[in-house]
Amino acid sequence: MSVRRKGPKATAIRIITYVLLVVVAVVVVFPFAVAVTTSFKRNTDIFTYPPSLIPKKDSTIPAADVGLDGDPVPVFTFPARDDRPGRWALVDADASLAEFRPLDDLERVIVLDVKAGEKTGATVTIDGEEEDVFLVDDGGTQVEAYRSRLTSGGLFVSVDDPSTSVLDLVNFATPAREFGPRFANFTEVLAEKDPETNGKGVGRSLTNTVLVTILVVLGQIITSILGGYAFARVQFKGRSTIFLVYLGSVMIPFVVLIIPLFQLMLQVNWRDNLVALIIPFAFTAYGTFLMRQFFLGIPAEIEEAALLDGASRSTILWKVMVPLARPAIATLATFGFLYAWNSFFWPLVIINSGNPDNAVLSLTLSTLGGRSSTDTNLVFAGTVLAMTPPILVFLFAQRYFVENSASSGLK
Amino acid sequence: MGLRDRGPRTPRVAVDTGVQLVAAWHLVGVAAGIVSMLLASRSGDDALPAVIKLFVQVFSIAVTVAHLAAAYGTFRRMRRARTVSLVTNYLLFVVSGSALLHQLGAFTGIGKFGTGLNKAFLPFMVIVVGLLWVLVAGQLLAKKPLAAGPNGLRRAGWGLVALASVWFVIAADPSGMLSMIGDRITQPLTLGTLAVALCSGAATRFMWQRRVAVHFGTSASEEQTLSGLAFLSPNLIGFSFFFAGPLLFSLVVSFFEWKTTGTGRSFVGIDNYVRALSLDLSSSDVANAGNEVLKPGYQVLMHLDWFGQNWVLGARDVEFWISLRNITIFLVLAVPASVLPALVLSSILASRLPGMKVFRAIYFIPSVAGVIGVAIIWGQLFQSTVGWINYLILRAGEILPFVDPPAEGHPWLSSNSTALLSMVVVFAWMNFGFNTVLYLAGHQSIPKELYEAADIDGANVWQVFRRITVPQLRNTTFYVLITTSILALQLFDIVWILSTPEPGGPNNATTTPVLALYEEAFQGNDQGYASALAWVLFLIIFGFTFAQFRQQKDGATSGGVS
Numbered sequence: 001m002s003v004r005r006k007g008p009k010a011t012a013i014r015i016i017t018y019v020l021l022v023v024v025a026v027v028v029v030f031p032f033a034v035a036v037t038t039s040f041k042r043n044t045d046i047f048t049y050p051p052s053l054i055p056k057k058d059s060t061i062p063a064a065d066v067g068l069d070g071d072p073v074p075v076f077t078f079p080a081r082d083d084r085p086g087r088w089a090l091v092d093a094d095a096s097l098a099e100f101r102p103l104d105d106l107e108r109v110i111v112l113d114v115k116a117g118e119k120t121g122a123t124v125t126i127d128g129e130e131e132d133v134f135l136v137d138d139g140g141t142q143v144e145a146y147r148s149r150l151t152s153g154g155l156f157v158s159v160d161d162p163s164t165s166v167l168d169l170v171n172f173a174t175p176a177r178e179f180g181p182r183f184a185n186f187t188e189v190l191a192e193k194d195p196e197t198n199g200k201g202v203g204r205s206l207t208n209t210v211l212v213t214i215l216v217v218l219g220q221i222i223t224s225i226l227g228g229y230a231f232a233r234v235q236f237k238g239r240s241t242i243f244l245v246y247l248g249s250v251m252i253p254f255v256v257l258i259i260p261l262f263q264l265m266l267q268v269n270w271r272d273n274l275v276a277l278i279i280p281f282a283f284t285a286y287g288t289f290l291m292r293q294f295f296l297g298i299p300a301e302i303e304e305a306a307l308l309d310g311a312s313r314s315t316i317l318w319k320v321m322v323p324l325a326r327p328a329i330a331t332l333a334t335f336g337f338l339y340a341w342n343s344f345f346w347p348l349v350i351i352n353s354g355n356p357d358n359a360v361l362s363l364t365l366s367t368l369g370g371r372s373s374t375d376t377n378l379v380f381a382g383t384v385l386a387m388t389p390p391i392l393v394f395l396f397a398q399r400y401f402v403e404n405s406a407s408s409g410l411k
Numbered sequence: 412m413g414l415r416d417r418g419p420r421t422p423r424v425a426v427d428t429g430v431q432l433v434a435a436w437h438l439v440g441v442a443a444g445i446v447s448m449l450l451a452s453r454s455g456d457d458a459l460p461a462v463i464k465l466f467v468q469v470f471s472i473a474v475t476v477a478h479l480a481a482a483y484g485t486f487r488r489m490r491r492a493r494t495v496s497l498v499t500n501y502l503l504f505v506v507s508g509s510a511l512l513h514q515l516g517a518f519t520g521i522g523k524f525g526t527g528l529n530k531a532f533l534p535f536m537v538i539v540v541g542l543l544w545v546l547v548a549g550q551l552l553a554k555k556p557l558a559a560g561p562n563g564l565r566r567a568g569w570g571l572v573a574l575a576s577v578w579f580v581i582a583a584d585p586s587g588m589l590s591m592i593g594d595r596i597t598q599p600l601t602l603g604t605l606a607v608a609l610c611s612g613a614a615t616r617f618m619w620q621r622r623v624a625v626h627f628g629t630s631a632s633e634e635q636t637l638s639g640l641a642f643l644s645p646n647l648i649g650f651s652f653f654f655a656g657p658l659l660f661s662l663v664v665s666f667f668e669w670k671t672t673g674t675g676r677s678f679v680g681i682d683n684y685v686r687a688l689s690l691d692l693s694s695s696d697v698a699n700a701g702n703e704v705l706k707p708g709y710q711v712l713m714h715l716d717w718f719g720q721n722w723v724l725g726a727r728d729v730e731f732w733i734s735l736r737n738i739t740i741f742l743v744l745a746v747p748a749s750v751l752p753a754l755v756l757s758s759i760l761a762s763r764l765p766g767m768k769v770f771r772a773i774y775f776i777p778s779v780a781g782v783i784g785v786a787i788i789w790g791q792l793f794q795s796t797v798g799w800i801n802y803l804i805l806r807a808g809e810i811l812p813f814v815d816p817p818a819e820g821h822p823w824l825s826s827n828s829t830a831l832l833s834m835v836v837v838f839a840w841m842n843f844g845f846n847t848v849l850y851l852a853g854h855q856s857i858p859k860e861l862y863e864a865a866d867i868d869g870a871n872v873w874q875v876f877r878r879i880t881v882p883q884l885r886n887t888t889f890y891v892l893i894t895t896s897i898l899a900l901q902l903f904d905i906v907w908i909l910s911t912p913e914p915g916g917p918n919n920a921t922t923t924p925v926l927a928l929y930e931e932a933f934q935g936n937d938q939g940y941a942s943a944l945a946w947v948l949f950l951i952i953f954g955f956t957f958a959q960f961r962q963q964k965d966g967a968t969s970g971g972v973s
């Protein structure tokens with residue numbers, strides 16, 4: 001569009017244009033951002049409201065900061081208590097406590113040391129039970145209260161002033177949170193499938209996907225180069241007919257082939273084996289066209305010179321044509337990679353015994369992230385692992401890919 | 412250039428002796444063909460399924476006839492005999508070679524190879540990095556032919572690959588695989604197959620030679636045909652075996668009642684198609700009549716109220732019809748949602764302002780990221796209590812007066828009314844970037860003079876878009892609409908992951924034809940009927956493809972996209 005004009009109006013249009021582009025880019029990037037940050041979260045962190053993009057962990061401080069030895073101690077805050085500002089370290093989670101309830105407000109709980117409070121000698125009847133009345137300290141004032149129960153709780157030390165400490169029930173305090181990615185998500189999801197270590201077996205699926213993808217891409221490149229060369233350069237009987245059949249084949253959706261291919265795999269006993277994902281997909285009509293188009297564009301003189309030189313056709317193909325066809329091969333490899341890496345429907349049909357040794361990434365992810373999924377953080381770690389290679393391949397091969405996605409159909 | 416073909420270094424067999432040997436080999440082939448034909452017809456019905464038996468017989472007859480023709484022609488030194496012999500031997504070589512690999516477990520061994528690869532993934536990655544390094548070094552070499560450095564870099568790369576390969580073999584521990592191959596190769600059947608493969612391979616190689624061609628007086632065009640077919644053969648064999656053959660088989664199966672397992676296979680004619688497509692409309696007095704007002708075997712699809720009269724529409728396969736209804740709704744919503752943004756965005760991206768390539772790349776990413784991952788992410792975004800969608804709507808409601816968020820988070824995926832709509836969102840999000848790139852290609856064919864003229868006339872942005880861009884992109888729009896529709900009609904993966912509580916749920920609100928097909932074929936075990944569904948779906952898709960084909964034909968004459 002013509003946005004090259006000068007002047008305030010053109011500038012305004014330009015700004016609006018960029019704002020629109022950025023908004024769309026945010027819509028595209030945001031779900032990926034959610035995926036990446038979720039893959040570093042703890043599972044409990046994912047199901048808190050409001051949703052957040054920051055993976056967090058419970059804060060701790062070194063024990064030495066509050067004058068102790070040993071492991072780092074967890075940090076809490078008391079957001080509802082104005083008299084306890086700042087951060088508090090939980091130095092003892094098992095302190096002996098007593099809960100008192102003031103007689104004038106039985107709903108309120110005062111948590112104090114188990115030895116706190118002095119018996120007044122009086123008694124009071126609560127729910128039919130006779131209880132002693134204590135005089136206890138309630139934030140500086142003495143109130144009459146009864147001891148509703150003995151329990152264990154936390155001894156908190158102020159981080160800012162380690163000489164101050166309070167006793168309270170741990171669940172009355174809020175754990176302080178800080179930025180803390182959990183890298184173990186990735187090691188766990190990759191580890192061998194094992195309920196005890198929480199391993200999800202994605203590593204094996206990743207290997208299988210890599211293997212399948214490499215072999216499919218290699219197979220497609222070889223068969224497409226050979227077929228494309230035959231269609232482009234060799235005048236043989238029946239060429240145009242076969243080519244027409246190839247052209248027509250692109251119109252057939254894969255759904256029609258699912259059932260007969262499944263039957264074929266049963267006959268040759270390839271069901272539930274990686275080979276079923278490789279050999280049937282090593283042949284591509286699309287790749288053959290791509291190579292044919294490219295070979296057609298190479299000047300015939302180059303080939304004729306080599307032919308006169310006494311070279312055989314296969315020598316010409318591999319030594320002359322293929323080096324020239326590198327961009328087309330790169331395009332084909334990119335398409336093949338993305339197709340093989342992301343394919344799901346056929347693996348779902350043919351790798352169906354639930355044996356994790358034969359599963360590919362998309363399949364494992366769909367079971368892992370399916371309806372009965374529990375470890376969402378691990379699912380997202382797996383998702384990120386599965387998405388990174390195709391996105392990287394796309395970004396690196398963009399030049400070949402974007403141009404040819406466009407030309408593939410519009411010829 | 413030194414491209415002279417070196418040819419085989421093997422000791423050369425005299426042409427006459429060689430041709431006689433090949434002829435004798437063909438006679439062996441005739442004998443073997445007759446024997447296998449007899450064996451196939453003798454064996455009882457339980458030994459071989461009828462289809463396989465028929466296949467073996469036809470195959471044996473073909474082999475026998477081909478060998479006979481080749482033997483006779485070779486003896487008589489007929490011109491065509493070389494071609495016949497070559498084709499026969501080559502195909503025999505491919506079949507026996509594949510059979511040999513099958514018997515050795517090479518195909519199913521790929522799965523086991525995966526185990527080895529899993530153990531040796533680290534050295535494997537080193538090999539990959541090494542190869543990439545060599546490739547990059549090669550690129551450097553190509554750009555700077557005089558620089559001395561890259562050659563050494565390249566050698567270092569190969570050295571790395573060699574070292575890592577040794578490491579890989581040690582880590583992967585292939586001893587088990589090797590001993591398995593050793594065990595199998597000593598079996599008589601395997602040895603026989605090996606012999607056939609070797610003989611047919613040797614015969615092919617011998618007959619292929621130029622001097623043999625001279626001997627038979629092969630014409631140049633015949634020579635061309637042979638080499639053309641030879642180049643095409645890996646592709647063509649794979650294509651026939653994994654595409655054309657299965658396609659025909661699928662059509663055949665659709666006329667059968669065909670169970671995956673068991674012997675329940677009988678010809679039923681067009682019954683499968685009738686069952687899929689049967690509808691029954693009947694009027695009823697009550698508003699919500701049940702199945703009893705319909706013909707037997709039909710179930711209620713929907714209730715209609717036309718001019719005060721209650722009608723009941725029933726179908727034999729209700730789920731399939733529901734899936735057709737769903738996919739129609741999906742198509743109507745998802746296709747514009749993934750095409751219209753692409754039209755607008757491509758018009759901006761085509762303007763060559765700075766940064767456009769970055770945006771183009773960003774928009775493209777969802778279409779390459781993999782549908783399973785994408786669906787999993789959106790499943791979390793749509794989550795009703797802690798999902799981002801509901802949270803953002805809530806926050807928007809605080810700022811914008813016209814957004815009225817519900818008090819409770821809306822259950823996008825488990826509500827009948829929004830489940831399919833959610834799939835539309837995911838589909839559009841995934842595909843608009845790809846469509847944008849398709850449109851960008853269309854933009855390249857718009858003459859720049861049009862925009863310059865509009866500029867001089869003082870047309871505003873909207874006028875330019877409406878009067879130049881959109882009409883000029885007419886053909887591209889058609890193409891994009893059709894390809895997106897074809898994609899949308901085959902919706903499966905997104906639904907498989909996102910629908911809840913079971914695939915196609917809630918209450919069949921997201922059932923699609925491909926899902927219905929999958930369930931019939933692989934969960935209901937009714938592959939004949941599922942094949943019929945596949946062909947019905949194919950015909951619908953073909954309608955779109957055909958429309959596109961027609962348009963391209965018309966567009967070619969009226970200056971359409973080139």
